[in-house]
Amino acid sequence: xxxxxxxxxxxxxxxxxxxxxxxxxxxxxxxxxxxxxxxxxxxxxxxxxxxxxxxxxxxxxxxxxxxxxxxxxxxxxxxxxxxxxxxxxxxxxxxxxxxxxxxxxxxxxxxxxxxxxxxxxxxxxxxxxxxxxxxxxxxxxxxxxxxxxxxxxxxxxxxxxxxxxxxxxxxxxxxxxxxxxxxxxxxxxxxxxxxxxxxxxxxxxxxxxxxxxxxxxxxxxxxxxxxxxxxxxxxxxxxxxxxxxxxxxxxxxxxxxxxxxxxxxxxxxxxxxxxxxxxxxxxxxxxxxxxxxxxxxxxxxxxxxxxxxxxxxxxxxxxxxxxxxxxxxxxxxxxxxxxxxxxxxxxxxxxxxxxxxxxxxxxxxxxxxxxxxxxxxxxxxxxx
Amino acid sequence: xxxxxxxxxxxxxxxxxxxxxxxxxxxxxxxxxxxxxxxxxxxxxxxxxxxxxxxxxxxxxxxxxxxxxxxxxxxxxxxxxxxxxxxxxxxxxxxxxxxxxxxxxxxxxxxxxxxxxxxxxxxxxxxxxxxxxxxxxxxxxxxxxxxxxxxxxxxxxxxxxxxxxxxxxxxxxxxxxxxxxxxxxxxxxxxxxxxxxxxxxxxxxxxxxxxxxxxxxxxxxxxxxxxxxxxxxxxxxxxxxxxxxxxx
Ligand SMILES: Nc1ncnc2c1ncn2[C@@H]1O[C@H](COP(=O)(O)OP(=O)(O)OP(=O)(O)O)[C@@H](O)[C@H]1O
Ligand SMILES: [Mg+2]
Numbered sequence: 001x002x003x004x005x006x007x008x009x010x011x012x013x014x015x016x017x018x019x020x021x022x023x024x025x026x027x028x029x030x031x032x033x034x035x036x037x038x039x040x041x042x043x044x045x046x047x048x049x050x051x052x053x054x055x056x057x058x059x060x061x062x063x064x065x066x067x068x069x070x071x072x073x074x075x076x077x078x079x080x081x082x083x084x085x086x087x088x089x090x091x092x093x094x095x096x097x098x099x100x101x102x103x104x105x106x107x108x109x110x111x112x113x114x115x116x117x118x119x120x121x122x123x124x125x126x127x128x129x130x131x132x133x134x135x136x137x138x139x140x141x142x143x144x145x146x147x148x149x150x151x152x153x154x155x156x157x158x159x160x161x162x163x164x165x166x167x168x169x170x171x172x173x174x175x176x177x178x179x180x181x182x183x184x185x186x187x188x189x190x191x192x193x194x195x196x197x198x199x200x201x202x203x204x205x206x207x208x209x210x211x212x213x214x215x216x217x218x219x220x221x222x223x224x225x226x227x228x229x230x231x232x233x234x235x236x237x238x239x240x241x242x243x244x245x246x247x248x249x250x251x252x253x254x255x256x257x258x259x260x261x262x263x264x265x266x267x268x269x270x271x272x273x274x275x276x277x278x279x280x281x282x283x284x285x286x287x288x289x290x291x292x293x294x295x296x297x298x299x300x301x302x303x304x305x306x307x308x309x310x311x312x313x314x315x316x317x318x319x320x321x322x323x324x325x326x327x328x329x330x331x332x333x334x335x336x337x338x339x340x341x342x343x344x345x346x347x348x349x350x351x352x353x354x355x356x357x358x359x360x361x362x363x364x365x366x367x368x369x370x371x372x373x374x375x376x377x378x379x380x381x382x383x384x
Numbered sequence: 385x386x387x388x389x390x391x392x393x394x395x396x397x398x399x400x401x402x403x404x405x406x407x408x409x410x411x412x413x414x415x416x417x418x419x420x421x422x423x424x425x426x427x428x429x430x431x432x433x434x435x436x437x438x439x440x441x442x443x444x445x446x447x448x449x450x451x452x453x454x455x456x457x458x459x460x461x462x463x464x465x466x467x468x469x470x471x472x473x474x475x476x477x478x479x480x481x482x483x484x485x486x487x488x489x490x491x492x493x494x495x496x497x498x499x500x501x502x503x504x505x506x507x508x509x510x511x512x513x514x515x516x517x518x519x520x521x522x523x524x525x526x527x528x529x530x531x532x533x534x535x536x537x538x539x540x541x542x543x544x545x546x547x548x549x550x551x552x553x554x555x556x557x558x559x560x561x562x563x564x565x566x567x568x569x570x571x572x573x574x575x576x577x578x579x580x581x582x583x584x585x586x587x588x589x590x591x592x593x594x595x596x597x598x599x600x601x602x603x604x605x606x607x608x609x610x611x612x613x614x615x616x617x618x619x620x621x622x623x624x625x626x627x628x629x630x631x632x
Contacts, residue, residue, distance in 0.1 A: 232485075233497035235478075239486045242475040248457035249435060249467050250546060251489040260494045 073305030076241025081166030089273025092137025097192035145266030189284025304353025394443030466548030476528030
């Protein structure tokens with residue numbers, strides 16, 4: 001795959017790699033800063049509440065794409081079941097918000113009453129308190145990833161086999177949630193009657209506060225993910241993506257690294273799930289639909305899975321395109337997306353990011369005659 | 385003094401075929417042992433068994449007084465055994481510098497490494513090894529674009545970065561030029577002062593140059609052991625190994 005990239009002149013040749021600002025860590029941080037400044041400013045120029053709310057959901061999608069980029073782009077672990085972490089996080093949040101609206105006189109949510117349960121099931125207990133609810137909403141999916149990842153990676157399940165296992169797991173969760181109507185609301189899911197209440201503050205989904213909360217979470221997640229990729233851990237992870245077998249003989253426990261990156265990725269997706277419910281005020285098994293989890297992978301692939309920032313942009317572009325073009329081309333949208341996906345995977349292994357990388361490389365290597373440049377202070381980063 | 389590595393009665397079968405058959409070997413600390421033998425003798429398989437890539441059917445491997453038989457690859461590597469593979473295995477998508485950084489694996493705990501951005505001593509170590517291996521001008525390149533000889537050198541350098549007590553080198557000079565081979569011999573002889581090496585090699589000239597002890601394997605068993613001189617005089621060795629080479 002990579003030979004193809006270099007053949008197309010995408011910055012792997014000696015001349016372009018050194019000078020290409022795409023590979024310069026400082027330039028990368030500046031690009032991230034500009035991107036987030038632009039996002040932060042959006043509420044000042046948008047006064048359509050509905051649009052702002054929609055943009056906030058894009059922030060959630062961006063976070064999901066980020067989590068895929070971290071796990072797949074950097075860790076080489078293709079995860080087609082990110083909906084598990086996302087969905088469980090979302091259900092946890094919905095349960096917390098639902099319980100916020102129950103009172104002493106009326107302690108049992110309608111889901112149970114309508115399904116013939118006259119008591120609060122054990123499963124719902126932790127969500128009676130907002131703090132513990134939020135901890136469980138994020139903690140349970142994270143714990144699931146840690147355990148599932150540990151079992152899989154210890155048994156050296158990898159590549160397509162791991163992807164299929166995640167897919168199977170996702171379907172299992174989907175079925176259980178759909179099935180256990182009295183606990184989960186079945187196909188209708190949970191629709192908390194009022195917005196998230198944090199202390200005395202209510203986060204109205206249509207307010208800039210909701211947008212900024214999502215934005216801020218995305219910012220934090222991105223900065224942490226970026227730091228992870230630049231740490232020693234990130235380097236080992238990329239080495240494992242390259243050749244896991246070889247890395248074992250250097251003394252690294254590959255399964256621990258894989259479990260860790262998979263779990264961190266799951267944690268980000270779980271937070272995204274919580275934010276999703278905060279913004280749309282409902283959850284249903286659709287959040288664990290196979291199609292959504294595959295979409296997350298497509299966002300990252302089209303944007304550029306080896307670039308955190310471009311994976312996020314991929315999610316924005318595709319979801320944006322779907323909302324605005326999708327209405328016009330309703331039936332053909334999937335075809336367009338599929339075609340686009342094939343073109344990107346075939347010709348741009350790192351998605352739109354490769355175009356940017358090539359463009360910047362060309363700009364930077366204008367003076368062609370330089371024969372050999374020593375790696376000056378700046379270390380080139382392999383991906384990104 | 386007991387050996388740094390003690391292999392006793394090692395056996396490995398694939399299905400019904402005995403590939404390693406009651407093989408015993410002791411390697412003394414600070415020596416360079418050459419492991420020779422015709423193709424298919426089981427040299428690479430022996431290295432796979434030592435480094436945990438495959439598990440023995442029976443037998444025991446003791447390294448530095450510790451039983452490492454059947455342990456995980458990473459645990460054996462951490463115990464102090466570094467390995468260069470027969471088919472050079474480097475991280476092709478990473479740069480030469482990154483390959484060396486990953487190989488400098490003093491800290492292997494994932495959680496510690498999550499909060500480490502600068503590794504103390506790494507830069508000097510890379511400088512030192514890259515100079516030795518003549519890779520300084522290639523540090524920024526992707527390992528995938530190196531020539532065959534450079535790839536060999538990069539992998540040897542990775543083993544050096546690991547600072548292991550025992551280095552296993554599987555056919556390290558395959559594909560090198562005369563000059564590169566001479567340099568390798570020089571460096572290996574130098575390394576022997578501080579570490580222990582087991583080198584698998586077919587090139588007898590190279591073996592003569594570097595070996596303290598030569599071990600001959602044949603069909604998974606130890607055929608003979610001693611100085612190159614003794615080995616060459618051994619009639620059994622002549623028949624199975626040297627004879628074969630002459631015929632080829
Ligand atoms: N996984 C395996 N399954 C079955 N047979 C195997 C396997 N690995 C190795 N063998 C057999 O074991 C024997 C020893 O192989 P090995 O690679 O150790 O030889 P070698 O001494 O390294 O030879 P060479 O000099 O060609 O590298 C060969 O006959 C090979 O066919
Ligand atoms: Mg071999």
